[in-house]
Amino acid sequence: MSVQEWSADAATEIVRAHSGVRGALLPVLHALQERFGHLGPEATRLVAKELNLSRADVHGVVTFYSDFRTAPPGRTVIAVCRGEACQSCGSRELERHAQHSLGIGFGETTADGSVTLDQVFCLGNCALSPAVQIDGRLVGRVDADLFDRLVSDAAAR
Amino acid sequence: MSTTVYIPCDSAARSVGADEVALALLAEAELRGLDISMVRNGSRGMLWLEPLVEVDTVRGRIAYGPVSADDVAALLDGGMLDGAAHPRCHGVTDELPWLARQQRVTFSRVGVIDPLSPADYAAHGGLAGLRAALGMRPTQVVDAVTESGLRGRGGAGFPTGIKWKTVAEASDPTKFLCCNADEGDSGTFADRMLLEGDPFTLIEGMVIAAYAVGAVEGYVYVRSEYPDAIATLRRAVEIAYEEAWLGADVLGRGFPFDLEVRVGAGAYICGEETAMLDSLEGKRGMVRAKPPIPALQGLFGRPTVVNNVLSLATVPAVLAGGAEAYRELGVGRSRGTQVFQLAGNVAQGGIVESAFGLSLRDLVEGFGGGTATGRPVRAVQVGGPLGAYLPADRLDLHLDYEELAADGAMLGHGGVVVFDDTVDMGQQARFAMEFCAEESCGKCTPCRVGAVRGVEVIDAILHGSPDERGANVEILEDLCELMTDGSLCAMGGLTPNPVRSVLRHFGEDLGLTPVSAGAPS
Numbered sequence: 276m277s278v279q280e281w282s283a284d285a286a287t288e289i290v291r292a293h294s295g296v297r298g299a300l301l302p303v304l305h306a307l308q309e310r311f312g313h314l315g316p317e318a319t320r321l322v323a324k325e326l327n328l329s330r331a332d333v334h335g336v337v338t339f340y341s342d343f344r345t346a347p348p349g350r351t352v353i354a355v356c357r358g359e360a361c362q363s364c365g366s367r368e369l370e371r372h373a374q375h376s377l378g379i380g381f382g383e384t385t386a387d388g389s390v391t392l393d394q395v396f397c398l399g400n401c402a403l404s405p406a407v408q409i410d411g412r413l414v415g416r417v418d419a420d421l422f423d424r425l426v427s428d429a430a431a432r
Numbered sequence: 433m434s435t436t437v438y439i440p441c442d443s444a445a446r447s448v449g450a451d452e453v454a455l456a457l458l459a460e461a462e463l464r465g466l467d468i469s470m471v472r473n474g475s476r477g478m479l480w481l482e483p484l485v486e487v488d489t490v491r492g493r494i495a496y497g498p499v500s501a502d503d504v505a506a507l508l509d510g511g512m513l514d515g516a517a518h519p520r521c522h523g524v525t526d527e528l529p530w531l532a533r534q535q536r537v538t539f540s541r542v543g544v545i546d547p548l549s550p551a552d553y554a555a556h557g558g559l560a561g562l563r564a565a566l567g568m569r570p571t572q573v574v575d576a577v578t579e580s581g582l583r584g585r586g587g588a589g590f591p592t593g594i595k596w597k598t599v600a601e602a603s604d605p606t607k608f609l610c611c612n613a614d615e616g617d618s619g620t621f622a623d624r625m626l627l628e629g630d631p632f633t634l635i636e637g638m639v640i641a642a643y644a645v646g647a648v649e650g651y652v653y654v655r656s657e658y659p660d661a662i663a664t665l666r667r668a669v670e671i672a673y674e675e676a677w678l679g680a681d682v683l684g685r686g687f688p689f690d691l692e693v694r695v696g697a698g699a700y701i702c703g704e705e706t707a708m709l710d711s712l713e714g715k716r717g718m719v720r721a722k723p724p725i726p727a728l729q730g731l732f733g734r735p736t737v738v739n740n741v742l743s744l745a746t747v748p749a750v751l752a753g754g755a756e757a758y759r760e761l762g763v764g765r766s767r768g769t770q771v772f773q774l775a776g777n778v779a780q781g782g783i784v785e786s787a788f789g790l791s792l793r794d795l796v797e798g799f800g801g802g803t804a805t806g807r808p809v810r811a812v813q814v815g816g817p818l819g820a821y822l823p824a825d826r827l828d829l830h831l832d833y834e835e836l837a838a839d840g841a842m843l844g845h846g847g848v849v850v851f852d853d854t855v856d857m858g859q860q861a862r863f864a865m866e867f868c869a870e871e872s873c874g875k876c877t878p879c880r881v882g883a884v885r886g887v888e889v890i891d892a893i894l895h896g897s898p899d900e901r902g903a904n905v906e907i908l909e910d911l912c913e914l915m916t917d918g919s920l921c922a923m924g925g926l927t928p929n930p931v932r933s934v935l936r937h938f939g940e941d942l943g944l945t946p947v948s949a950g951a952p953s
Contacts, residue, residue, distance in 0.1 A: 358618025
């Protein structure tokens with residue numbers, strides 16, 4: 276399902292669908308982010324009320340985990356692996372190239388909203404390093420050329 | 433007659449084009465009117481050969497790799513479906529020395545079967561362990577696991593049977609079983625490959641564990657960085673319910689066990705068992721003080737077994753083959769097999785499962801064939817980002833829990849990352865602190881603040897005045913000691929491992945002469 280505009284009714288339905296789940300907060304936040312793309316203040320408020328938690332508790336969880344976004348990401352999200360196995364195969368150069376070519380740092384989105392660049396510590400592809408993940412798809416043996424191709428292919432989609 | 437062709441659906445294989453190869457082969461087969469049936473198996477673990485295509489022939493499965501989509505037409509022209517010779521053909525897969533020299537127990541079915549076929553699973557020995565366990569009393573199952581010598585494969589190496597016994601004997605009627613699939617250590621990917629290549633083995637192991645300790649509810653906590661593994665495992669759980677391997681009446685034997693897949697959210701610390709429990713409870717993944725141990729007060733305060741994927745996935749083999757057979761493998765107090773993950777700058781990386789006793793050299797030079805770049809090996813990091821960097825002259829160390837510990841190193845989750853001589857070890861030491869600063873849960877000050885200070889001090893050593901270098905090294909050593917002694921968990925406690933190993937073995941990269949390094953030993 277593609278990302279949708281915030282809807283309190285739809286969000287409430289998602290939260291209530293987790294009513295029988297023990298320790299439901301993470302599954303709820305994942306489900307809301309999948310539907311709405313990010314978790315804004317309205318999401319925090321609604322989840323706190325529905326799960327009978329304080330807003331501080333929910334905010335604390337949202338900001339603890341790097342997966343949860345409080346602002347909408349770019350249309351394409353690329354995560355570059357910074358783990359040691361990737362470093363041994365040139366990921367430090369790839370990190371520099373990614374930031375330089377996109378003109379943004381890790382955790383940032385290009386001004387036109389096309390690409391968000393994230394860092395990640397290990398994608399589990401350590402024998403085919405360096406690795407990146409682009410919109411959830413794992414790619415191995417990535418050099419600067421392949422990185423550029425992945426970005427332009429994503430823009431063309 | 434239809435020819436069976438295997439092309440992995442493992443995400444590492446897909447990361448270098450396995451899907452494109454599969455599509456090309458299907459299209460080409462249709463064009464030529466060839467009758468093939470394609471199985472998307474797990475990976476055999478020879479990752480430098482991915483995408484690895486296997487063709488079932490009268491001689492056995494014949495391996496071709498690495499195959500790209502562009503190679504498919506030419507391979508078919510050359511008679512690949514009959515197992516014909518080709519520069520990319522390696523012969524019978526099972527006879528490849530790289531595989532034949534291994535002893536695959538935990539990984540015996542990975543890459544061999546269709547991961548989501550219950551029939552394939554049963555035909556390759558699946559459920560034999562569970563059936564054996566259900567023929568025993570729960571306490572006998574616990575005893576068998578204890579006798580097998582199986583130790584936790586997550587890194588700490590705690591005897592699995594002892595942990596189970598503690599939970600089994602706890603009086604609380606509600607007990608939980610949690611599988612830690614938050615495989616965050618860089619250089620490790622065995623959990624992922626097992627989840628994608630043979631998820632039923634993990635489910636079977638968890639059912640056995642649940643029966644042994646009396647748990648009726650289980651969770652698998654998988655990191656979100658593994659979307660393919662999550663999808664495969666979720667589907668496997670659904671199938672297991674359909675097959676009555678899970679549910680209200682497991683195998684018609686009158687005991688219930690429910691299993692749920694939970695997804696992490698990008699926090700390395702949640703691989704620490706108590707942080708994982710907090711995360712499962714819907715909280716920030718903060719480390720808990722022990723005691724109380726999770727076996728007595730774990731998830732939601734109840735007695736909880738927390739085991740790694742590989743520990744639980746080994747249990748079916750232990751029960752099926754008997755504790756004695758498993759125990760006979762290995763050396764000293766490291767019994768059975770270890771699943772090594774050979775990674776980084778290595779010519780032939782992948783999964784090496786072997787009885788304990790291999791040396792680092794067997795692994796890096798024997799299996800790995802040296803570096804991918806062809807340059808000399810300078811450093812090997814064993815056991816993930818909290819493991820020590822060992823120099824090339826330590827390659828004769830044997831990879832078992834005790835021998836590594838005696839040398840200030842650790843086995844961890846079995847990850848081995850190879851670096852060639854272009855590596856800047858000063859930067860590797862700095863990265864260890866940077867990683868800790870990024871991923872610390874923040875509970876313990878020595879870890880939360882110490883890691884930030886660690887980066888600053890290493891920067892001062894690398895870029896500051898040479899006159900102050902000695903004083904800064906002293907500060908760094910003091911900081912390492914404080915983090916080791918003053919942190920609750922392995923994150924803060926072991927981050928000094930890689931840093932100290934750089935001081936000890938690679939001081940020149942920190943601008944220290946070997947004599948003035950004053951490295952701790």
